[in-house]
Amino acid sequence: MEELAIVVPVYNEQEMIELFVREVNKKTENLEIKKIFYFVNDGSSDQTLPLLKKLARQNDNINYISFSRNFGKEAALLAGLQATKESLITVMDVDLQDPPELLVPMYHKLKEGYDAVGARRISRKGEALIVSLFSNLFYKIINKVSTTPIVEGARDFRLMTRQVVDSILELRESNRFSKGLFSWVGYEVIYLEYENHERSAGQTSWSFRQLLSYSIDGIINFSETPLNIATFVGFISFLASVLLSIFYLLKTLIFGDPVQGFPTLIVLILLLGGLQLLSLGIIGKYIAKIFLETKRRPNYIIKESNIKELD
Known part of the structure; x- marks a missing residue:
């Protein structure tokens, strides 16, 4: 049976982990693939790590990696991708803003011959107005100044073949901006559109200042x-x-x-x-x-x- 690696960075997400696993299993039960979870604990200070250990003991398809401190989402994504060995790999946020039901059409699109299938938000309902304004401005600026196109509203959430992931892992730079790296490696990519989903529980660990800094880093990393x-x-x-x-x-x-x-x-x-x-x-x-x-x-x-x- 084909195997799917699900890479999930987590930081103080004790309220979401079990719900996330249940929702992914429920929404993809019709797919004839074996799902392997790779949770990357990015220095959480709550009960995230003990919970991951418990789930790993109870389920042989749940793996966890725990950092010595908080290194950031980009480092967690890299660690998760490096740990995988499956033929299909997806990257998802644990807060369920990346709808698990999209994995089904993503899988079918991949079987049509695409190398990667990404998810693209076409609305930002429920998001703070200032965050939406600056997000839209970011995509306009980076696509003007960079030779690497980044699809507006594109998420890190995507389903990729082993070849695509191996190409991404060949990029050894320390200052990583995954949206740009995913686009830079090329391959045949198609995006599926969806309406914005709000968090199911808990609070986001991303502040406006962090998002702004992340956007500036993205522009600098991919433009002179x-x-x-x-x-x-x-x-x-x-x-x-x-x-x-x-x-x-x-x-x-x-x-x-x-x-x-x-x-x-x-x-x-x-x-x-x-x-x-x-x-x-x-x-x-x-x-x-x-x-x-x-x-x-x-x-x-x-x-x-x-x-x-x-x-």
Whole structure:
């Protein structure tokens, strides 16, 4: 029987894990595949780990990996994918915002010859207005500045063949942005649309600040445009200062109308200083990414696992 690996990052999700397993099994009971769960505990401080251990003892198709601390969702996704060996792999959020019933049409689409089948939200009902606005803005910006297209509303939730996952795992960068990596590797991909699903229980661990930072990292990881903008801003500032200098010089020599120096000086200092700080900030962000990559630190540290190859 064909096997499906289900990779699920979890962080303080004690209320959702059992419900998630029940819903996945219920909504996919007609699929003739064996489901293998890979839960990755990302440094939870609640009862997530004890619950995973209990479920693993009771079910031979439930595996868990537990980190030594919180390393973030990207590290958890990577650890889960690296642990799998099945021919089909899916990545899902435990909060059931990734509807398990979509796995059925995803599986059938994969059998039609696609290499991966993704899920795409076509609405954001129930989501905070500011989050929706910035999410839409993010997709517009990144698809303008990046050569790697990212489908608007696309989730990490997707069903992939072993070949696609192996290609993703060949990308060894430390600063990972899975949506971009999934798109960068290519292959034949189709997206299934669905309406937004709210969390079934518990609270999200993602704050607006974290989402904003994650979006900025995504743009930087897949585009050099911010660096080009910094260069362009620097050139325009230099050109403007030269033109203004010529203008004020001619105005003084020809028309005998000297410009008051102090206000002009303050304005120019603030303008050029602000532009320089903006450019340095953009360049500094890229240098920080390079610095992190050169350290070659592991993406995560596994404290314990019931997978013998990893423990």
